[in-house]
Amino acid sequence: MTQQTPTPVKPQPTGFFRGPLQTKIKPPTLVWVAFWFIIGGSAIAALSLVLDIVSLTSYLSTVASTVLLTSTVGGVVGLALRVYIAFAVLRGYGPARIFLSVIAAFLLLLTFAGRLDPISIAATVAIVTGMVLAWLPESSRYFAAVTAARKAPSQS
Numbered sequence: 001m002t003q004q005t006p007t008p009v010k011p012q013p014t015g016f017f018r019g020p021l022q023t024k025i026k027p028p029t030l031v032w033v034a035f036w037f038i039i040g041g042s043a044i045a046a047l048s049l050v051l052d053i054v055s056l057t058s059y060l061s062t063v064a065s066t067v068l069l070t071s072t073v074g075g076v077v078g079l080a081l082r083v084y085i086a087f088a089v090l091r092g093y094g095p096a097r098i099f100l101s102v103i104a105a106f107l108l109l110l111t112f113a114g115r116l117d118p119i120s121i122a123a124t125v126a127i128v129t130g131m132v133l134a135w136l137p138e139s140s141r142y143f144a145a146v147t148a149a150r151k152a153p154s155q156s
Helices: 029-057 062-091 095-113 118-135 137-155
Strands: none
Touching: 029 062, 029 118, 029 137, 062 095, 062 118, 095 118, 118 137
């Protein structure tokens, strides 16, 4: 008498990372360009963060170390959020454009209310450009097609 082992059931991912789409919808060139602008803006922001850390380490006091820790944590969280949103835009996740718009507005306020250095301006311009490209009609048609493809299997 042979005993059969049960086949393990692989849990299905939920949320944004649900696995590949059932359709073969490829992002148009405009969405790829938006993606790379967002990634480029994030890379420039990372450079700015590194330069800030280097400049603040020369003033290591209690206040400076607190500022250094706060700005480092905030910078890393901001970078991670922008990279996540860039991949969500590339994947056609509609709400990512709204989050990207909020981040772009926040970056515009921070840049022009405080720091007008060339690195911050370049990072902000890249993120805002990516946001604008993600809202153009060609990109909107892609987001609509991906949304329709995601909803199609659940309606049957």
